[in-house]
Amino acid sequence: MKSYRTDVLVIGGGAAGLAAASAAAEAGRETILIEREDSPGGVLEQCIHPGFGVHRYREELTGPEFAARLVEELDASGAEVLTGRSVLAIDPKTRAVETVGPEGVRTIRPKAVVFATGARERPFGALRIPGPRPVGIFTAGLAQKLVNLHNLLPGRRALILGSGDIGLIMARRLHLEGVEVVGVLELKPFPGGLMRNVVQCLDDYEIPLHLSHTVIAVHGTKRLTGVTAARVDETGRPITGTAREFAVDTLILSVGLIPEAELIGRFVGLDPINRGPCVDSRWRTRAPWLFAAGNSVAVFDLVDTVAAAGESAGRFAARFAENDIPEVRKIPISRGENVLHLVPTEIDPGVPTLIHLRVPRPMQRAQVRIGEGIVSRRLIGVRPAEMVEVEVPVEAAEELAKLADVKVEVVEE
Amino acid sequence: MKEVNLTCISCPLGCQITVRMNGDRIVSVTGNSCPRGEAYARQEVTTPMRVIATSVKVEGGSLPLVSVKTDKPIPKRLIPELMGLVKTLSVSAPVRIGQVLVDDVLDTGANLVATRRVGAERTDPGTRT
Numbered sequence: 001m002k003s004y005r006t007d008v009l010v011i012g013g014g015a016a017g018l019a020a021a022s023a024a025a026e027a028g029r030e031t032i033l034i035e036r037e038d039s040p041g042g043v044l045e046q047c048i049h050p051g052f053g054v055h056r057y058r059e060e061l062t063g064p065e066f067a068a069r070l071v072e073e074l075d076a077s078g079a080e081v082l083t084g085r086s087v088l089a090i091d092p093k094t095r096a097v098e099t100v101g102p103e104g105v106r107t108i109r110p111k112a113v114v115f116a117t118g119a120r121e122r123p124f125g126a127l128r129i130p131g132p133r134p135v136g137i138f139t140a141g142l143a144q145k146l147v148n149l150h151n152l153l154p155g156r157r158a159l160i161l162g163s164g165d166i167g168l169i170m171a172r173r174l175h176l177e178g179v180e181v182v183g184v185l186e187l188k189p190f191p192g193g194l195m196r197n198v199v200q201c202l203d204d205y206e207i208p209l210h211l212s213h214t215v216i217a218v219h220g221t222k223r224l225t226g227v228t229a230a231r232v233d234e235t236g237r238p239i240t241g242t243a244r245e246f247a248v249d250t251l252i253l254s255v256g257l258i259p260e261a262e263l264i265g266r267f268v269g270l271d272p273i274n275r276g277p278c279v280d281s282r283w284r285t286r287a288p289w290l291f292a293a294g295n296s297v298a299v300f301d302l303v304d305t306v307a308a309a310g311e312s313a314g315r316f317a318a319r320f321a322e323n324d325i326p327e328v329r330k331i332p333i334s335r336g337e338n339v340l341h342l343v344p345t346e347i348d349p350g351v352p353t354l355i356h357l358r359v360p361r362p363m364q365r366a367q368v369r370i371g372e373g374i375v376s377r378r379l380i381g382v383r384p385a386e387m388v389e390v391e392v393p394v395e396a397a398e399e400l401a402k403l404a405d406v407k408v409e410v411v412e413e
Numbered sequence: 414m415k416e417v418n419l420t421c422i423s424c425p426l427g428c429q430i431t432v433r434m435n436g437d438r439i440v441s442v443t444g445n446s447c448p449r450g451e452a453y454a455r456q457e458v459t460t461p462m463r464v465i466a467t468s469v470k471v472e473g474g475s476l477p478l479v480s481v482k483t484d485k486p487i488p489k490r491l492i493p494e495l496m497g498l499v500k501t502l503s504v505s506a507p508v509r510i511g512q513v514l515v516d517d518v519l520d521t522g523a524n525l526v527a528t529r530r531v532g533a534e535r536t537d538p539g540t541r542t
Contacts, residue, residue, distance in 0.1 A: 045529070048466045048467070048468060048480035048482075048528065049466045050464050050466055050482060060464075061528075062466055062480060062482055062528040064480050064510075064528045064529035065510065065528050065529070068510055068529065068530070148468060148478065148480065149476065149478065150477065150478075151468075151470070151477040151478050176465075176467060176492070176496050177467075177496075195420060195422055195427040196422040198420070199419075199420050199422050200422070200463065203420070204463070204489065364426075380426060381424065381426030381427060383427075
């Protein structure tokens, strides 16, 4: 078994990993990026719609164009890329990373690791819908991959469950490719995705959005023949007598993404709501040599934010590999009212912190308050689909450090 | 007099805008909170424009499709016609990112351009093991 040494190892070649590897290599550290697919790019390769890059590149790009820019930056940085290679295990004591690829099993021994594995789609099985398991039920990302990369249509007449952005984007994409999209169901009383996508993916093509609805049964023995949907009450439970049938051969699920963090969860601890590792202001997990960024930490709204996170994690991982990060007492932060996703979960007072959070429901006017208002920011028109960012300068972090308990809350006004 | 209801997408607020029209003439725009909302509503009721992204068949490529987009927004009413045209197209590998596949598509002033690179298929049987 061959073994390699490197300063920084980046696991995952999506937006976060590509940006992390470029930043680490630019900082002068020897850097390896490993990617399980045959080429880097991650999910961006199948996201052929525009809407990416407005923050990072000041222009609107499609997913493949955004990925191509990141790959160009990576090539210029001098980082080495190993494709077709997956991680089997990470030993927290020795930092040995066991990998497997076409050339066999290899061990990589890095000084620092950036974990950038992204997220997985929540599958049909997780929905606990009784009945048969016919062909014709796809997660939205899988359908997107089939249509946009493999030139295959998932079916002829489709219903979409979940109005997250991928569900909305797939409603439009399938409609444009000639699939009859009969509607989109959403469990919540408000759409899950960005308003722009509701307008440009559904309204533009007169695809109906049924809020407060879910699927209660699927039908068909071999191929899906229909779906029973019902209205739900405020707690999300189906209401008796509201069932309606949709005769469809395809059900597309856009019912959530889950950070892919099993490889490290057992030794760094996962945040129960983010479902990824707890990280600090430098994207450092509880293992001092292990950094994590992007959707493997928590599911973000914009790829621009994910790339910025990767860049930051890559830079700090490079500094750790040089023994250049002082150990400081970190400030744990906890969730107050109206806060779901929260990144980071610990403030490192040595650097400015950018806090990212999600609210559980739309609010017209609200205020984010951190540590009884030591840091606060007013918000207008905030929605669960869009993350809120709040900067905590170093001076404010010093004030926060004096409090016994630092809470982040969103107060509706 | 007719009323058109729109959701503004200029910012996350999502104002519900009502445009009152007399034939093609805009009589009033209400419900917006800022001038951007009014400009959006006026564009939407006269000539709504969209960038369209889709894919085109590739001959002899390492992938069966190349993703493409219109490099400028085109009138929304032309979308079905554009999709019909795209179905008839194919391009030979290799395809460069940014390569123009159709110049001035449907006389819109926009080009249909490739948004990724697709290499040629590897056909050399000598390298198979």
